Amino acid sequence: MGYLSVAEAQACILEYVRPVGRERVPLHESLGRVLAEDVISNRNHPPFDVSAMDGYAVRHDDLRDGPCELDVVDDIRAGHMPRAKVLPGKAARIMTGAPVPAGADTVVRVEDTEEPAEHRVRILKAPKPGANIRPQGENLMRGSAAVQVGATITPGVLALLAMVKCREATVFGRPEVAILATGDELEALDEPLDETKVPDANSHALYAQCKALGIEARLLGIARDNPIELKAKLAEGLNSDVLLASGGVSVGHHDFVRPVLESLGITMHFWRVAMRPGHPLAFGTGQERQCVFGLPGNPVSSMVCFEQFVAPALRRMMGHRRLFRQTVEARLAHPLRDRAGRMHFVRARIHRNASGGFVAESTGAQGSGVLRSMAEADGFIVVPEEVEALPEGATVTVQLLDEMAWAKEAGI
Numbered sequence: 001m002g003y004l005s006v007a008e009a010q011a012c013i014l015e016y017v018r019p020v021g022r023e024r025v026p027l028h029e030s031l032g033r034v035l036a037e038d039v040i041s042n043r044n045h046p047p048f049d050v051s052a053m054d055g056y057a058v059r060h061d062d063l064r065d066g067p068c069e070l071d072v073v074d075d076i077r078a079g080h081m082p083r084a085k086v087l088p089g090k091a092a093r094i095m096t097g098a099p100v101p102a103g104a105d106t107v108v109r110v111e112d113t114e115e116p117a118e119h120r121v122r123i124l125k126a127p128k129p130g131a132n133i134r135p136q137g138e139n140l141m142r143g144s145a146a147v148q149v150g151a152t153i154t155p156g157v158l159a160l161l162a163m164v165k166c167r168e169a170t171v172f173g174r175p176e177v178a179i180l181a182t183g184d185e186l187e188a189l190d191e192p193l194d195e196t197k198v199p200d201a202n203s204h205a206l207y208a209q210c211k212a213l214g215i216e217a218r219l220l221g222i223a224r225d226n227p228i229e230l231k232a233k234l235a236e237g238l239n240s241d242v243l244l245a246s247g248g249v250s251v252g253h254h255d256f257v258r259p260v261l262e263s264l265g266i267t268m269h270f271w272r273v274a275m276r277p278g279h280p281l282a283f284g285t286g287q288e289r290q291c292v293f294g295l296p297g298n299p300v301s302s303m304v305c306f307e308q309f310v311a312p313a314l315r316r317m318m319g320h321r322r323l324f325r326q327t328v329e330a331r332l333a334h335p336l337r338d339r340a341g342r343m344h345f346v347r348a349r350i351h352r353n354a355s356g357g358f359v360a361e362s363t364g365a366q367g368s369g370v371l372r373s374m375a376e377a378d379g380f381i382v383v384p385e386e387v388e389a390l391p392e393g394a395t396v397t398v399q400l401l402d403e404m405a406w407a408k409e410a411g412i
């Protein structure tokens with residue numbers, strides 16, 4: 001089996017991935033989830049034409065000849081109905097959100113008026129006909145969709161759902177995800193520090209990456225590099241919808257993850273992707289639609305592979321329409337050299353220059369074990385496969401690792 005390009009590998013994965021079902025959750029718990037059905041509005045909002053300003057409801061015909069004085073026949077507050085019709089030469093004082101009375105077609109804001117006497121108003125400045133009126137149903141129209149299936153429930157969407165009395169929302173489910181680290185050299189977080197060991201970073205990076213998507217993953221701990229222990233732990237992980245195993249997917253003598261997964265009935269679809277960092281990356285599926293990702297052991301590679309392959313799959317399982325991170329065009333702050341033949345994800349800091357454009361600058365050493373340069377990154381400069389060198393100032397595409405976007409997805 002040869003190397004797949006990043007796009008080919010993504011397409012292959014997404015072909016096997018479907019939303020994992022739906023559930024009803026209380027409105028406040030739906031934040032960050034994805035709506036699984038159209039929600040039809042059961043009301044008009046506003047319920048009738050209402051004033052957008054504190055002012056006077058008038059007949060625009062009365063204002064045509066310049067400043068004029070009118071009799072004030074009513075005082076309409078929000079939550080109260082008008083008591084009088086506005087006839088020629090008349091006006092009604094009106095508050096924001098109050099219903100526009102019959103006869104009136106325009107609201108003059110209070111700042112453009114004077115009160116020369118009780119129950120009299122002088123219009124100093126005429127607005128356009130129809131001004132300052134919010135039409136009935138401007139926000140929500142009874143019988144039409146208030147929010148459509150596939151919408152991520154943001155605070156604004158949640159408020160719309162509340163307006164149409166959705167005390168519970170039907171949302172797409174979230175996949176169960178299990179995480180397994182592999183390697184004889186690994187030291188668990190709760191073990192005492194031993195300088196000769198490698199601290200397990202991947203379990204925690206992957207846990208956090210899942211959490212940022214709104215998924216509480218299950219940590220299976222560390223499996224040592226022997227087929228028997230691996231088989232037991234991987235089998236346990238296959239009870240979840242998604243199993244993320246890091247390390248042991250290469251071609252070394254002690255890399256047993258792929259053969260053991262196959263012995264557990266998993267069909268491996270590919271295990272090599274032309275990217276840096278990242279390779280090797282294995283993807284397989286099981287009889288019960290389980291997905292297994294064999295991620296590289298190097299912490300940065302594991303995180304980059306999660307971003308490029310696992311996160312889009314998890315987003316699709318959760319019903320998201322947007323599967324990939326936002327990208328921006330930026331100028332390179334320095335030249336970049338790279339071997340051609342692999343797509344390169346360069347950890348970078350992003351800032352704006354004086355003219356408002358984005359500038360991308362490498363966060364330093366790009367070795368796949370250098371987690372520090374990952375921790376400091378705002379995003380990845382995506383260097384296409386065929387590119388070997390880019391000069392300073394070249395326009396590049398940057399994939400944004402937007403912390404706020406994470407928080408939004410996670411509903412935090």
Ligand code: AMP
Pocket residue numbers: 181182183185186198199200201202203246247248249250252296297298299
């Ligand atoms: P492997 O893919 O198993 O050959 O591992 C590649 C490199 O990643 C080795 O240097 C491992 O020590 C390191 N590594 C593997 N798993 C982890 C992990 N969970 N946390 C940190 N480093 C790891």
Ligand code: MG
Pocket residue numbers: 182183184225247248297
């Ligand atoms: Mg290993």
